[in-house]
Amino acid sequence: MNEMAVRAEGLGRTYGTGAVAVDALVEVDLEIESGQFVVLLGPSGSGKTTLLNLVGAIDVPTAGHLEVDGIRLDGLDSEGRTRFRREHVGFVFQFFNLIPTLTALENVQLITELTGRDGSDQARAALEAVGMADRADHFPAALSGGEQQRVAIARAVAKRPRLLLADEPTGALDLETGRRVLDVISRLNRERAMTVLLVTHNAVIAEMADRVIRLRDGRIVADTLNPNPVAADRLEW
Numbered sequence: 150m151n152e153m154a155v156r157a158e159g160l161g162r163t164y165g166t167g168a169v170a171v172d173a174l175v176e177v178d179l180e181i182e183s184g185q186f187v188v189l190l191g192p193s194g195s196g197k198t199t200l201l202n203l204v205g206a207i208d209v210p211t212a213g214h215l216e217v218d219g220i221r222l223d224g225l226d227s228e229g230r231t232r233f234r235r236e237h238v239g240f241v242f243q244f245f246n247l248i249p250t251l252t253a254l255e256n257v258q259l260i261t262e263l264t265g266r267d268g269s270d271q272a273r274a275a276l277e278a279v280g281m282a283d284r285a286d287h288f289p290a291a292l293s294g295g296e297q298q299r300v301a302i303a304r305a306v307a308k309r310p311r312l313l314l315a316d317e318p319t320g321a322l323d324l325e326t327g328r329r330v331l332d333v334i335s336r337l338n339r340e341r342a343m344t345v346l347l348v349t350h351n352a353v354i355a356e357m358a359d360r361v362i363r364l365r366d367g368r369i370v371a372d373t374l375n376p377n378p379v380a381a382d383r384l385e386w
């Protein structure tokens with residue numbers, strides 16, 4: 150039984166080579182316990198998305214070791230990375246990325262069917278979990294931004310991944326809507342003991358995390374535990 154969701158040692162990602170090389174992530178050592186709610190903070194260009202993409206096997210490190218859910222990701226081939234993504238992680242992005250010609254339910258089902266199991270029940274259960282069951286047959290255009298993001302979260306967690314990776318999930322939402330979305334993520338974290346790694350620019354959101362990691366110029370510059378995380382619906386910004 151592996152209690153660490155993420156284990157990184159000397160992790161690095163350099164884009165390009167020679168004079169145009171960019172060190173997006175430099176010698177990152179990191180361990181994240183299973184079930185932890187971690188917020189990643191840092192200015193634009195500090196390497197937040199780069200780290201998230203490595204942990205989610207969307208991208209490949211150029212240095213160091215990376216193990217997620219007990220699976221070694223550095224050195225994994227593209228087929229292995231695809232399998233890992235399908236089985237272990239859910240992604241949520243800033244701009245929802247729902248398919249406009251499919252209903253909420255169909256958007257979620259699209260993902261659940263990839264696993265080969267009957268996706269319909271799983272998809273409905275996921276919509277239920279984010280409070281969107283009654284909008285299952287609506288198209289994205291008929292949903293508000295926050296509702297679309299909740300459908301996107303349902304899609305990300307329908308397969309019951311051990312890890313949820315969210316890159317600025319409230320970046321395009323107003324305060325009230327953003328809180329509702331964060332509340333949904335927080336509840337999934339607690340009820341399913343799902344590890345959450347959430348990227349944000351907004352330091353207020355960090356108050357709801359178990360742990361806050363700050364990046365600057367591709368390095369971890371602070372790593373603190375929150376003794377008393379604030380409930381999402383009580384955040385003010």
Ligand SMILES: Nc1ncnc2c1ncn2[C@@H]1O[C@H](COP(=O)(O)OP(=O)(O)OP(=O)(O)O)[C@@H](O)[C@H]1O
Nearest residue numbers: 164171172173191192193194195196197198199200
């Ligand atoms: N595909 C790429 N090719 C070259 N450089 C890249 C690439 N992706 C990212 N970078 C560079 O790596 C650095 C880190 O980028 P990253 O996207 O991880 O930052 P970020 O912290 O997510 O920023 P933001 O808050 O603006 O989203 C930046 O300097 C960026 O320009």
Ligand SMILES: [Mg+2]
Nearest residue numbers: 197198199316
């Ligand atoms: Mg980013």
